[in-house]
Amino acid sequence: MRLGVLDVGSNTVHLLVVDAHAGAQPVPMASDKAVLRLMRYLTPEGAITDEGCTAVLESVRNAAEVARRHHVDDLLPFATSALREALNGPELLARIERETGVALQVLSGEDEARLTFLAVRRWYGWSARDILLFDIGGGSLEIAAGANEVPAVALSLPLGAGRSTIGFLHDDPPLPAQVSALREHAAAVLAEALAAFAGLPAPHHVVGSSKTIRSLAKLAGSTAEGFGSGERMQLTRSQLADWVPRLARIPAEARPALPGITADRTFQIVAGGIVLSAAMAAFDVTELEVSPWALREGIILRYLDHLE
Numbered sequence: 001m002r003l004g005v006l007d008v009g010s011n012t013v014h015l016l017v018v019d020a021h022a023g024a025q026p027v028p029m030a031s032d033k034a035v036l037r038l039m040r041y042l043t044p045e046g047a048i049t050d051e052g053c054t055a056v057l058e059s060v061r062n063a064a065e066v067a068r069r070h071h072v073d074d075l076l077p078f079a080t081s082a083l084r085e086a087l088n089g090p091e092l093l094a095r096i097e098r099e100t101g102v103a104l105q106v107l108s109g110e111d112e113a114r115l116t117f118l119a120v121r122r123w124y125g126w127s128a129r130d131i132l133l134f135d136i137g138g139g140s141l142e143i144a145a146g147a148n149e150v151p152a153v154a155l156s157l158p159l160g161a162g163r164s165t166i167g168f169l170h171d172d173p174p175l176p177a178q179v180s181a182l183r184e185h186a187a188a189v190l191a192e193a194l195a196a197f198a199g200l201p202a203p204h205h206v207v208g209s210s211k212t213i214r215s216l217a218k219l220a221g222s223t224a225e226g227f228g229s230g231e232r233m234q235l236t237r238s239q240l241a242d243w244v245p246r247l248a249r250i251p252a253e254a255r256p257a258l259p260g261i262t263a264d265r266t267f268q269i270v271a272g273g274i275v276l277s278a279a280m281a282a283f284d285v286t287e288l289e290v291s292p293w294a295l296r297e298g299i300i301l302r303y304l305d306h307l308e
Contacts, residue, residue: 010138109156
């Protein structure tokens with residue numbers, strides 16, 4: 001079965017085409033991505049501007065055409081925090097369905113955390129036991145923990161890399177005072193979230209997922225071969241403490257020259273590093289492993305499970 005997973009997020013509209021069936025690992029066949037950075041299209045009231053709406057509409061239309069060209073049997077389209085929270089999100093969703101035929105499923109933040117946790121659990125297997133997961137998107141930070149496929153706790157916090165960049169890092173490169181303000185804000189938000197995880201067993205694995213975390217791990221150079229069917233990456237808090245201040249001194253347009261930093265993440269990678277560092281500090285984590293599977297794989301796995 002050929003599936004297309006269409007992810008309309010805060011930073012990109014990303015189509016992933018895979019060949020998949022129950023009991024087997026999904027095999028990627030094609031990928032199509034449009035970089036939108038929707039946070040820059042928000043009005044002060046929180047609505048997406050006309051220009052932003054047009055950009056989303058055209059990106060979804062193009063992705064749907066790519067899916068058709070690849071003879072996708074079923075398209076699994078979803079949207080996350082940018083459309084979920086936009087003042088005119090319902091109107092834009094209706095327009096997208098009317099003009100493109102694509103009916104986006106809007107995930108809650110908790111849904112994002114649970115589905116990403118499902119993907120990570122399947123990737124690591126039951127022998128991994130208790131897992132603590134961090135996933136940084138454009139609009140939100142998801143944290144989940146537990147020993148089963150459904151996490152015991154799943155939270156979504158307004159600490160996404162794009163949101164944090166727009167809210168705090170107003171200059172390029174950001175000023176030291178802006179970096180400090182974001183660090184303090186992230187620490188305060190995370191401190192309030194800690195109570196939800198009180199009483200849970202200490203995790204046997206701390207895992208990070210999302211493109212932002214993978215980019216930071218590649219930048220730090222902590223890659224080793226031989227884990228599962230992909231590369232094994234780890235990232236330490238000390239590496240973040242070393243790299244984030246250096247990234248913050250480099251203009252966004254120059255960052256893609258560094259290992260792991262792609263053009264679609266260059267503007268928000270500093271904020272992502274600050275938030276991840278704050279999350280690791282809040283949970284007293286010194287090192288995490290990086291999962292190659294995240295939300296899109298969770299969507300695929302849930303779909304296949306329902307077919308069974």
